Every structure is written in C-alpha cells, then in structure tokens.
Amino acid sequence: MVKTSTFFDEMRSADGARDPYVKYDAWFAQQNNERLAQKSAEAEAFFRRTGITFNVYGQSDAEERLIPFDLVPRIISDKEWTKLSKGIEQRVYAINAFLHDIYNRQEILRAGIVPTELIANNDAFLPQMMDFTPPGGIYTHIVGTDIVRTGPDDFFVLEDNARTPSGVSYMLENRETMLQMFPELFGSIKVKPVSDYPKNLRRALEASAPSSCEGRPCVVVLTPGIHNSAYYEHSFLADQMGVELVEGHDLKVVDGHIAMRTTRGYKVIDVIYRRVDDEFLDPLTFNPTSMLGVPGIMDVYRAGNITITNAPGTGVADDKAIYSYMPDIVKFYTGERAILKNVETFRCSEPDTLKYVLDNLADLVVKEVHGSGGYGMLVGPAATKTEIADFAIKLKARPSNYIAQPTLALSTVPIFTDAGLAPRHVDLRPFALMSPKGVSITPGGLTRVALAEGSLVVNSSQGGGTKDTWVLED
Amino acid sequence: MLGKTAGGLYWMFRYLERAENTARLIEAGFRIALTRSDDAEAEWKSVIVTLASNAKYKTKHESYDSTQVVDFLLRDETNSGSVLSMVKAARNNARLTRTALTSEVWYAINDTWMALKDLLEDPIPETELPAVLATIRQQSALVRGALVGTMLRNDMYHFCRLGTALERMDNTARIIDVKYYALLPSPAFVGSKMDNVQWETLLRSVSAHRAFRWAVDDDFAAPAIAKFLILDGRMPRSLAFCAGEITKNLGHLADNYGERLGSNDQADALQALFKGRDIGSIFEEGLHQFVSRVIADTSQLAGQIERDYRFTG
Incomplete structure (x- = not known):
C-alpha cells in the first residue's frame, strides 16, 4: 500500500498550511491538547444526549451507535466550492433530464449512448413510471453527490445518490456543535452558513406540489419508523421544517388523495418527502408484504394528486453501471462537457474488461452495481489473498453485477487524536435541492472520514466518522 | 396533530408514571423486608399482585424472595413491566413523538434512559437499592418538570397529562384493592385500630404517609386512610384527584377542538363516582366492588x- 505521506493533504503541504487553512492552523497552534480532548468528549456527550445515533443493520442488539465526530473542520475555499457546485448543478440537471427521458421517449437509448439492456435489466427501473411526468417535471428533489479528491485541482464524483441520500442532519448538527464548542473561530474565519437547509428543503418540496394543490401545500416526511438506521435524521428534518413525521400506517387513500390520520380525522397531504425505498412504497404495486408504505399511493401519484420526493424509479440513474456513462449523459442533455470528472470505471459485464479486472484485483476496488453503504465491496490493496480469491469466484459467477475502479489516492485531512493531528482519508457529500424553481446547493456538505490509519472506507457502518465542512466566504 | 403522536405522548407518560409507581411500591416493600422480615414474603407478593405481574412472575420464580422480586421489577428486560423496560418504552415513545416535545423534555427523558440503563446494568445490591429508587423518582420528576415548565398548553400537553392521570388512577385503585383489602380481615375490623406499620406501608406505597399525618390525622385509622386515598381532592394520588385531572384535560381537548366526544361523558361519569360521596357509603357498597368498578371504568375510558x-386507526 502507498505510504500515507504520498497522499494529498488538504491542510498542510510541504510549505506549511494550505491557503484555506492558514487561519485555522494559526489558531490550532495556540490550543492546548487537553482542552481539545475535553471539547471532544463534550461533543460526544452532546450527540448522545441529543440522540443523534444510528442503528447498525444486521446486529441483533438494537444498540444505538454514535457516528464519531472529529473536531478538525474540513475547509474548502470559495473558488474550489464554486467549481464543485457548478459541476454538481450540471450533473443534477442531467440526471433529472435522463430520468425524464428514460421514462418517456428514451432518446438516449435510441441514440445508442446508453445500452438498452442496462435499463431493461435494472431492478431499479420501474415500468409503472413510464409515460408519466411527475409534478413540475422533477424526479430528483434531493441529491447527495459523493465527491473525492486526489490533488489540489482533482475532484472526482464517486457516486450520485439520487434515491434517498442521508447524512444531511450530520451536516447541520456538526456545524451546531462547532459553533457551540469554538465560537471564537467563527468570529475570525468567515464560513458560509448551512443553517438555511431545512427552510430551503421545505420551499423546494412546496414548490414541487401537484398543480392542483390550492393554498399552502401540506408537506410530510415519511419514515420507515424508529428502528430505521436514519430515523434520527427523519425526525430532525421534520422538526426543523415544522412538518409532520408520518409512517405508512398514518396514511391512507381518501377520495383519490393521500391523507394522514390526525386526532381530528383524515387530513389531505400534498407532498411526501419519503425516506422509504421504492420497493416498500406501495404494497399494491410493489412488494406486497410491505408494512411501510401506503396501499394505492401509486395510483394517486399517477393521477397527479400527490408529489413523491424523490420520485419512484430514480434509482435507475444512480447505480454504479449507469455511473460509468455519466460523462456521456451530461453531454447528451446539457450539450456541455462534464465539469466534474468521473472515476475511471471498468464494467465487468464486458468480457475483455472482466479479464483485466480479474488479473488486477489486488490493485482495484470492486463494487456491486447496486450495493451501498460499503457492503459487498472488495478493496484490493487492503484485502488478503484468500479474500481476493473468494471475491474472484463471486465476480466470475455474475460479472454484470460488478464494476471496478482504480484505488484512488484519496486526499487526507487531519483528525484530532491523543497524539495530536494525524492525517486520515476523507470524502465529501454535498446536498443539492431541485424544484421547478431551480437547483440550490448548500455550501459544504457532509465530510466523512476513515478513522483508522490508512483506511479508505469512510462509511459510518464501517467505522467512519464525520467532520464539519467549511466553505469560506470569498 | 397526528393520532399516532397523541397516542405516543399519552403512552410515554403512562409508562413513566408506571415506572415511578413501581419504584414506590418497591420502596415500601423493601422497608417491610428490612424492618419485619417475617412479613417480607407476603408483602412482596402483594406488590407483584398489585402490579398485575403475578402470572409472569410465577413463570420465572418460585418464591417471593426480596432479591428476585426486586430484580424482576427493576431490571428484568423480559418483564415488560420492569422499570427498565418501561423507561425504554417511554423513551421510544419520545423518539416517536420527538417533533411534538420541547428539547428540554427530550433531554430529560433521554438522560433518564441513559442514567437508568447504566444504573440497572448489573443486579442491584441491597445497599444501593435506596439510591437507585431515589434516582428513578428524581428522573421521573425531572421529565414531568420539563413538561410543565416548557410545553405549550395545547393538545400535545393535554395528552401527556392524560396519560399520567389515567395511569396514576389505575395504580392507586390497584393499591387500594390489593393492599388495603388484604389488611382488612373482615368488615368488622373497619373502624378498629390496625397494625400501624402495615398501614404506614400502604401510605408509603403512594408516598403519602407524611401528607396523611399533616392533612388528616396522626392515627392510622382504616376509614380515614380509605377516605384519604379515594376521596381527598388535595391528595395528588387519590382517585378523586386523578378523576378530576382526567376530566379537566379532556375538557381542554374538547375546548381546543370545539367538540365534545364520548370520552368527555365517560370521564364525567367516572368523576361523579366520587362527588358528594362519603366513605361510609363506599364501605356499605363494598370497597372491593367499588374499586373494581373504578378500575373497569378507567380502563374503558382509556379505550374510548x-x-x-384515533391513536391507532
């Protein structure tokens, strides 16, 4: 494995602190480690008291866990952010146009740019969405774009999360925590605020209401319930927006609309920000055993009487096989070159490529096309020979289920440890909101950090932590 | 507000009240076990019966030994009525209804859960029991204080208060039915001086032995105690007081919503059982019959x- 020192560190170069970190570096030099350790413990207590916890799937013990928070911020300059946000905006428009096309005229397939079988064989493709345009033409109201960095000007999109991206509550709570712990920092360093996100989210949702809706639209957040790993986020967002948090059994179809059961009877709702997967949304249309959805909601949706955000079927745009076509997709719909680069991606479904991947497993990262959360992947450089051999068997059995990427030299940002600052690999998930009124992207996002030395896996389910992300004012 | 949220708030405060009541009963039982070890077994059994946990208890234990009973009631996670299970259930309801609670109330219940989870991790030695029971009561008071001090007086608040009042009503009625009744060998004993320590224990079960002395009498006469627990409107755990609280909170809901419902009428009928009654007429009717009726009516009202x-559908 490559030595840590050869990775690009965002805070310090050989000449000292990089520009965005100069003021922070000077402040840090004056801090006493014991006080910082104390602050770190306080932050943890705050997270636990507030209940900012998640449940890990596959563990019988329903113990709630904290995602570790690191107190060193990840700092991005205004110039870097401008490029990132333009690139994300371009991508979000392209993904939305792609979805509309796939579910209507399918011009991109006819043009031979994306292979038809990639759509036809895709579990996330929903025939129920064909020949239908959601209210305002918006499919992806909330997008989380995973970005990694390998050098001063080298940003790559690793993944587009266009279904139900999570983590935005950490973006907001991390900032709150930093403001409470180190108010003096925000006096001397001008950081763009993130606190407008809930207000903007509510506006975007309201602006996406069905055209038949009169008066102020009634918005709700739909959660699978308190045992879901992201339940805290669901209740946090509902609370911050000032809207009801509902579960499937609170809703039913009443006179062709979706209505929620209140203490005074059923009340019609207009927009559902659902954090329930497509499969569970409507037992009459999808998984018949689902207790999490609303029987009949798809009929109401197709009749234009409810907005579901994100739209059902958006998963067809964000799996890892489609990802490899994203530069072409951006070009096709926007007429421009993609501002943000893709990571080179090998499609194992292609025989020659499969051979290359099998020959180079020790150097590659192999992922399931539909996988998420860091599960079911192989990080070649970190795997044992046995693990690689076992993975090769799975790969040969179902090549089209996998893609491979080179192991990226992910940038590092220091974390605070007992021994002082220590570099760790990071990624970044900014959050974009889309409505008929346009796209808005909150400056910053969620920085995930692999806490173990040398680790490249930042997922919270795999031992990752988070950092506050600062975008500096110009 | 959502029906589910109303139900969540109501149950959160029922569970909390029940956890607190269980702690009080354990405290009273523990006192007997310490001071009169011959009576301990019977006292523990009456505690278990009062909490309607006897069937469950007998599947796990053969005798009513102090250590076993205390463990079963405090920290047995297979017992849905243990303090630990109920505090967990209360906190789960708080998570469910978090958007309806002030952050102070959330912090109070979450702190309670975190503190008790740690405290009840291992079996509690006798020497630490008083401190543990005190913590349970303090934490419960903290949640209630946060509620009273920070919540808007709207429907959310009234559902919380309803949960507390209904649970307390049921609890006091059960204590009267099981413990008071057990102390009366025959109706002829009504009016005669009884074993002071046991009466005191009964009052301790509702944390009212000092209040009784101050407010009523320093002599533990059976009818006076019954009157205190059933009819005394000054006593915050008496049946009459709880019935008043229930009626009042349901009345606020009817005002808020501009509509009187079936539960308003049932609550009025329940409260009428105590209005203008004297304790003599209750004894004539039969204490057990009277209290059984209160328990049944309270349960029916809860269903209404x-x-x-629309808590559930």
Whole structure:
C-alpha cells in the first residue's frame, strides 16, 4: 500500500498550511491538547444526549451507535466550492433530464449512448413510471453527490445518490456543535452558513406540489419508523421544517388523495418527502408484504394528486453501471462537457474488461452495481489473498453485477487524536435541492472520514466518522 | 396533530408514571423486608399482585424472595413491566413523538434512559437499592418538570397529562384493592385500630404517609386512610384527584377542538363516582366492588380516548 505521506493533504503541504487553512492552523497552534480532548468528549456527550445515533443493520442488539465526530473542520475555499457546485448543478440537471427521458421517449437509448439492456435489466427501473411526468417535471428533489479528491485541482464524483441520500442532519448538527464548542473561530474565519437547509428543503418540496394543490401545500416526511438506521435524521428534518413525521400506517387513500390520520380525522397531504425505498412504497404495486408504505399511493401519484420526493424509479440513474456513462449523459442533455470528472470505471459485464479486472484485483476496488453503504465491496490493496480469491469466484459467477475502479489516492485531512493531528482519508457529500424553481446547493456538505490509519472506507457502518465542512466566504 | 403522536405522548407518560409507581411500591416493600422480615414474603407478593405481574412472575420464580422480586421489577428486560423496560418504552415513545416535545423534555427523558440503563446494568445490591429508587423518582420528576415548565398548553400537553392521570388512577385503585383489602380481615375490623406499620406501608406505597399525618390525622385509622386515598381532592394520588385531572384535560381537548366526544361523558361519569360521596357509603357498597368498578371504568375510558383521538386507526 502507498505510504500515507504520498497522499494529498488538504491542510498542510510541504510549505506549511494550505491557503484555506492558514487561519485555522494559526489558531490550532495556540490550543492546548487537553482542552481539545475535553471539547471532544463534550461533543460526544452532546450527540448522545441529543440522540443523534444510528442503528447498525444486521446486529441483533438494537444498540444505538454514535457516528464519531472529529473536531478538525474540513475547509474548502470559495473558488474550489464554486467549481464543485457548478459541476454538481450540471450533473443534477442531467440526471433529472435522463430520468425524464428514460421514462418517456428514451432518446438516449435510441441514440445508442446508453445500452438498452442496462435499463431493461435494472431492478431499479420501474415500468409503472413510464409515460408519466411527475409534478413540475422533477424526479430528483434531493441529491447527495459523493465527491473525492486526489490533488489540489482533482475532484472526482464517486457516486450520485439520487434515491434517498442521508447524512444531511450530520451536516447541520456538526456545524451546531462547532459553533457551540469554538465560537471564537467563527468570529475570525468567515464560513458560509448551512443553517438555511431545512427552510430551503421545505420551499423546494412546496414548490414541487401537484398543480392542483390550492393554498399552502401540506408537506410530510415519511419514515420507515424508529428502528430505521436514519430515523434520527427523519425526525430532525421534520422538526426543523415544522412538518409532520408520518409512517405508512398514518396514511391512507381518501377520495383519490393521500391523507394522514390526525386526532381530528383524515387530513389531505400534498407532498411526501419519503425516506422509504421504492420497493416498500406501495404494497399494491410493489412488494406486497410491505408494512411501510401506503396501499394505492401509486395510483394517486399517477393521477397527479400527490408529489413523491424523490420520485419512484430514480434509482435507475444512480447505480454504479449507469455511473460509468455519466460523462456521456451530461453531454447528451446539457450539450456541455462534464465539469466534474468521473472515476475511471471498468464494467465487468464486458468480457475483455472482466479479464483485466480479474488479473488486477489486488490493485482495484470492486463494487456491486447496486450495493451501498460499503457492503459487498472488495478493496484490493487492503484485502488478503484468500479474500481476493473468494471475491474472484463471486465476480466470475455474475460479472454484470460488478464494476471496478482504480484505488484512488484519496486526499487526507487531519483528525484530532491523543497524539495530536494525524492525517486520515476523507470524502465529501454535498446536498443539492431541485424544484421547478431551480437547483440550490448548500455550501459544504457532509465530510466523512476513515478513522483508522490508512483506511479508505469512510462509511459510518464501517467505522467512519464525520467532520464539519467549511466553505469560506470569498 | 397526528393520532399516532397523541397516542405516543399519552403512552410515554403512562409508562413513566408506571415506572415511578413501581419504584414506590418497591420502596415500601423493601422497608417491610428490612424492618419485619417475617412479613417480607407476603408483602412482596402483594406488590407483584398489585402490579398485575403475578402470572409472569410465577413463570420465572418460585418464591417471593426480596432479591428476585426486586430484580424482576427493576431490571428484568423480559418483564415488560420492569422499570427498565418501561423507561425504554417511554423513551421510544419520545423518539416517536420527538417533533411534538420541547428539547428540554427530550433531554430529560433521554438522560433518564441513559442514567437508568447504566444504573440497572448489573443486579442491584441491597445497599444501593435506596439510591437507585431515589434516582428513578428524581428522573421521573425531572421529565414531568420539563413538561410543565416548557410545553405549550395545547393538545400535545393535554395528552401527556392524560396519560399520567389515567395511569396514576389505575395504580392507586390497584393499591387500594390489593393492599388495603388484604389488611382488612373482615368488615368488622373497619373502624378498629390496625397494625400501624402495615398501614404506614400502604401510605408509603403512594408516598403519602407524611401528607396523611399533616392533612388528616396522626392515627392510622382504616376509614380515614380509605377516605384519604379515594376521596381527598388535595391528595395528588387519590382517585378523586386523578378523576378530576382526567376530566379537566379532556375538557381542554374538547375546548381546543370545539367538540365534545364520548370520552368527555365517560370521564364525567367516572368523576361523579366520587362527588358528594362519603366513605361510609363506599364501605356499605363494598370497597372491593367499588374499586373494581373504578378500575373497569378507567380502563374503558382509556379505550374510548384511544378511539376518540384515533391513536391507532
């Protein structure tokens, strides 16, 4: 494995602190480690008291866990952010146009740019969405774009999360925590605020209401319930927006609309920000055993009487096989070159490529096309020979289920440890909101950090932590 | 507000009240076990019966040994009525209804859960029991204080208060039915001086032995105690007081919503059982019959509230 020192560190170069970190570096030099350790413990207590916890799937013990928070911020300059946000905006428009096309005229397939079988064989493709345009033409109201960095000007999109991206509550709570712990920092360093996100989210949702809706639209957040790993986020967002948090059994179809059961009877709702997967949304249309959805909601949706955000079927745009076509997709719909680069991606479904991947497993990262959360992947450089051999068997059995990427030299940002600052690999998930009124992207996002030395896996389910992300004012 | 949220708030405060009541009963039982070890077994059994946990208890234990009973009631996670299970259930309801609670109330209940989870991790040695029971009561008071001090007086608040009042009503009625009744060998004993320590224990079960002395009498006469627990409107755990609280909070809901429902009428009828009554007429009717009726009517009212406000469907 490559030595840590050869990775690009965002805070310090050989000449000292990089520009965005100069003021922070000077402040840090004056801090006493014991006080910082104390602050770190306080932050943890705050997270636990507030209940900012998640449940890990596959563990019988329903113990709630904290995602570790690191107190060193990840700092991005205004110039870097401008490029990132333009690139994300371009991508979000392209993904939305792609979805509309796939579910209507399918011009991109006819043009031979994306292979038809990639759509036809895709579990996330929903025939129920064909020949239908959601209210305002918006499919992806909330997008989380995973970005990694390998050098001063080298940003790559690793993944587009266009279904139900999570983590935005950490973006907001991390900032709150930093403001409470180190108010003096925000006096001397001008950081763009993130606190407008809930207000903007509510506006975007309201602006996406069905055209038949009169008066102020009634918005709700739909959660699978308190045992879901992201339940805290669901209740946090509902609370911050000032809207009801509902579960499937609170809703039913009443006179062709979706209505929620209140203490005074059923009340019609207009927009559902659902954090329930497509499969569970409507037992009459999808998984018949689902207790999490609303029987009949798809009929109401197709009749234009409810907005579901994100739209059902958006998963067809964000799996890892489609990802490899994203530069072409951006070009096709926007007429421009993609501002943000893709990571080179090998499609194992292609025989020659499969051979290359099998020959180079020790150097590659192999992922399931539909996988998420860091599960079911192989990080070649970190795997044992046995693990690689076992993975090769799975790969040969179902090549089209996998893609491979080179192991990226992910940038590092220091974390605070007992021994002082220590570099760790990071990624970044900014959050974009889309409505008929346009796209808005909150400056910053969620920085995930692999806490173990040398680790490249930042997922919270795999031992990752988070950092506050600062975008500096110009 | 959502029906589910109303139900969540109501149950959060029922569970909390029940956890606190269980702690009080354990405290009273523990006192007997310490001071009169011959009576301990019978006292523990009456505690278990009062909490309607006897069937469950007998599947796990053969005798009513102090250590076993205390463990079963405090920290047995297979017992849905243990303090630990109920605090967990209360906190789960708080998570469910978090958007309806002030952050102070959330912090109070979450702190309570975190503190008790740690405290009840291992069996509690006798020497630490008093401190543990005190913590349970303090934490419960903290949640209630946060509620009273920070919540808007709207429907959310009234559902919380309803949960507390209904649970307390049921608890006091059960204590009277099981413990008071057990102390009366025959109706002829009504009016005669009884074993002071046991009466005191009964009052301790509702944390009212000092209040009784101050407010009523320093002599533990059976009818006076019954009157205190059933009819005394000054006593915050008496049946009459709880019935008043229930009626009042349901009345606020009717005002808020501009509509009187079935539960309002049932609550009025329940409260009428105590209005203008004297304790003599209750004894004539039969104490057990009277209290059984209160328990049944309270349970029926609880069902009506769930339906009226669409807690579940």
